[in-house]
Amino acid sequence: MSIITIERKVLEKNDEIARQNRAAFLQQGLFVFNMVSSPGAGKTSILERTLEHLQGALRVGVIEGDVQTDFDARRVARYQVPVVQIITNGGCHLEARLVQDALASLDLAALDMLIIENVGNLVCPANYDLGEALKVVVLSTTEGDDKPLKYPGMFLNASVLIINKTDLIPYVNCDPAALRRHALQINPSLIIFETSCTTLAGIPEWCDWLKSKVSRRP
Amino acid sequence: MHELGIAQGILEIIQQYVPEEQAGSIRSVKVRVGQLSGVVADSLDFSFGAIIADTPWQAARLNLEHIPAVSHCSGCAVNFEIEDLAFCCPACGSTEIRLISGTELQVVEIEVDDGG
Numbered sequence: 001m002s003i004i005t006i007e008r009k010v011l012e013k014n015d016e017i018a019r020q021n022r023a024a025f026l027q028q029g030l031f032v033f034n035m036v037s038s039p040g041a042g043k044t045s046i047l048e049r050t051l052e053h054l055q056g057a058l059r060v061g062v063i064e065g066d067v068q069t070d071f072d073a074r075r076v077a078r079y080q081v082p083v084v085q086i087i088t089n090g091g092c093h094l095e096a097r098l099v100q101d102a103l104a105s106l107d108l109a110a111l112d113m114l115i116i117e118n119v120g121n122l123v124c125p126a127n128y129d130l131g132e133a134l135k136v137v138v139l140s141t142t143e144g145d146d147k148p149l150k151y152p153g154m155f156l157n158a159s160v161l162i163i164n165k166t167d168l169i170p171y172v173n174c175d176p177a178a179l180r181r182h183a184l185q186i187n188p189s190l191i192i193f194e195t196s197c198t199t200l201a202g203i204p205e206w207c208d209w210l211k212s213k214v215s216r217r218p
Numbered sequence: 219m220h221e222l223g224i225a226q227g228i229l230e231i232i233q234q235y236v237p238e239e240q241a242g243s244i245r246s247v248k249v250r251v252g253q254l255s256g257v258v259a260d261s262l263d264f265s266f267g268a269i270i271a272d273t274p275w276q277a278a279r280l281n282l283e284h285i286p287a288v289s290h291c292s293g294c295a296v297n298f299e300i301e302d303l304a305f306c307c308p309a310c311g312s313t314e315i316r317l318i319s320g321t322e323l324q325v326v327e328i329e330v331d332d333g334g
């Protein structure tokens with residue numbers, strides 16, 4: 001018997017393309033984040049409110065990821081921003097290669113910020129680096145305050161948590177303080193925002209933070 | 219997670235080191251799987267078995283090395299295993315901790331029967 005030493009990461013192909021993406025973003029001084037959540041948490045709505053609020057202040061591009069349809073890209077396009085729709089045809093997460101292909105349709109030099117809206121899924125996107133600077137996980141109040149404990153991988157990998165649909169708190173069984181506590185138990189350095197796309201509560205604060213991330217680029 | 223895709227990725231790496239005509243000589247493939255890698259061991263085993271069945275690679279078996287989630291506490295400079303999703307130091311309660319293992323997903327080595 002003999003041993004062939006390998007020591008290679010299984011996801012090395014994805015990681016290599018993610019590195020290439022990251023280098024391309026760095027070269028253009030572009031701030032890029034990856035929005036993740038379970039389906040229906042409100043990623044696209046938050047994106048719409050964000051684009052509305054940042055109009056004129058930042059040049060934003062969007063990459064949309066969905067299993068089927070270009071509904072989300074059409075919603076985003078109404079805000080006069082460059083947007084590319086990736087349709088995975090069954091894939092439940094975006095991978096670096098899909099993002100790299102989408103970049104060919106965007107003029108990165110004309111952007112300050114690129115938002116990648118991932119496929120709705122609280123599990124798989126946690127493990128696939130796309131080349132982003134950070135992950136923003138969206139959790140809505142209708143999903144229950146125990147979700148960070150049930151999906152620790154995603155909350156561990158994210159840098160920001162947006163607690164969305166705060167206007168529904170009086171009608172659902174969700175304790176926002178417990179949600180925060182559970183999220184911070186998994187990831188004590190999570191930055192947390194609370195938003196409502198209906199009342200616009202929290203949107204200015206979230207956008208101010210985004211502006212600070214863009215102005216801090218090298 | 220994507221145990222089928224992960225299994226395919228493992229096979230593609232193996233195929234870069236062992237030509238197909240020698241596929242039958244593979245006895246085991248050691249794969250390091252971190253506790254926080256998102257991979258379920260049983261599913262990976264099953265998926266790998268499924269993709270190599272009735273192929274030249276069918277003799278290969280996965281040998282999974284499980285790596286626990288271990289963090290380092292900056293407060294008291296100790297390493298500790300993460301238990302029950304408690305991401306804080308059990309000794310001093312500090313949350314100033316850094317994960318040092320547990321996210322691995324690597325093909326480590328292949329054991330081949332070279333007749334020796």
